[in-house]
Amino acid sequence: MIETSGTGTIYIVAIMVIITLATRWGGVYFMSVTPINYRVRQFIQAMSASVLVALIAPMAITGDHGARIALLATAVIIFLTQKPLPAITAGIVAAALTRQFVY
Amino acid sequence: MAEANTQLHRLDGSLIWSGFKALIPISFFVTFFGIAFGLTAKQAGLSDTLVVSMSALVFSGYAQFALIDLWGPSIPLLPMILTALAINARHFLMGATLYPWLRHHTPAKQYGVMTVASDANWALSLNAFNRGQPGLGILLGGGIAIWVFWTLGTWLGVHFGNAIASPRLLGLDMVMGCFLLAMVMSGQRDRSALIIWTTAAASSLLAYRYMPANSHVIIGTITGGVAGMFTGRTTDD
Incomplete structure (x- = not known):
């Protein structure tokens, strides 16, 4: 556990900086030493989508109706148009409308 | 060229x-x-x-x-x-x-x-x-x-x-x-992506419900990644 007051916050930011830099630089460094093999590439690629799904899934289950309708609206628009910006906008508008008018 | x-x-x-x-x-x-x-x-x-x-x-x-x-x-x-x-x-x-x-x-x-x-x-x-x-x-x-x-x-x-x-x-x-x-x-949106998403979502939810707090992201990520090793393909093939 790390305290979120005083110097603790400096450690937290420092750790986060080190992790993001290590991942931003790691791919280049690794490739300069040895090419990444196919299985590892598959794992990382699947993992990069999975982490987002794993973050969202509990939101859909534990969230209110507004949250669920927002995610549904985003999914439908992105599926139909492939355009992220309209999809995200639709999701936020859907959440706002649901919460203003439904309850 | x-x-x-x-x-x-x-x-x-x-x-x-x-x-x-x-x-x-x-x-x-x-x-x-x-x-x-x-x-x-x-x-x-x-x-x-x-x-x-x-x-x-x-x-x-x-x-x-x-x-x-x-x-x-x-x-x-x-x-x-x-x-x-x-x-x-x-x-x-x-x-x-x-x-x-x-x-x-x-x-x-x-x-x-x-x-x-x-x-x-x-x-x-x-x-x-x-x-x-x-x-x-x-x-x-x-x-x-x-x-x-x-x-x-x-x-x-x-x-x-x-x-x-x-x-x-x-x-x-x-x-x-x-x-x-x-x-x-x-x-990527195809059958293998669907399998990866489903695996990640299901395991994340199970972990969220039954495992220690905050473990669901890691568990969902790793199971999804492993699923990808068997079904996935990389985009730059």
Whole structure:
């Protein structure tokens, strides 16, 4: 556990900086030493989508109706148009409308 | 053709500037994402300086949101590190996919350019290379644009976010969820992607319900990744 007051916050930011830099630089460094093999590439690629799904899934289950309708609206628009910006906008508008008018 | 290919890796002021301009439309949206982060972080009890400096130094939106999710009087160190690693693992791929062009430069330049790598500028940069155009200007210039607007948005959210009486009623708490979902679904969409998503979602929910707190992200990520080793294919085949 790390305290979120005083110097603790400096450690937290420092750790986060080190992790993001290590991942931003790691791919280049690794490739300069040895090419990444196919299985590892598959794992990382699947993992990069999975982490987002794993973050969202509990939101859909534990969230209110507004949250669920927002995610549904985003999914439908992105599926139909492939355009992220309209999809995200639709999701936020859907959440706002649901919460203003439904309850 | 070989002649043209040797020029693709080039990086100069005008390429960086046009890369900066190319990412301005997306950066407009990044500003809103930054505002949402500034607002969320402030509501979680973080100080103004801490929030803005975190955005400027860490520059990783999803990881920062996930960190705020864990925020309390203290933070469990291991879940914090593992979640940040899992979320940022895609950066690893970004560097690897751009290596064929980066390798023509000095290590200082390679790592310097990668410091501002994020989803949008990396994707556009790789697109440019695949079309036979120079892409490193988009990576660097575009990355700088995203960084500027991300930090600016965070600052706006911290200082003016409170002007919004109820962010929840405006749906602003859903910015991250909708953004992440849009990112997932605008990538690869086929049977193997569906299997990976389902595996990740199901295991994340099971872990959320039955496993220790904060383990669901890691568990969902790893099971999804393993599923990908059997069903997945990489986009650059």
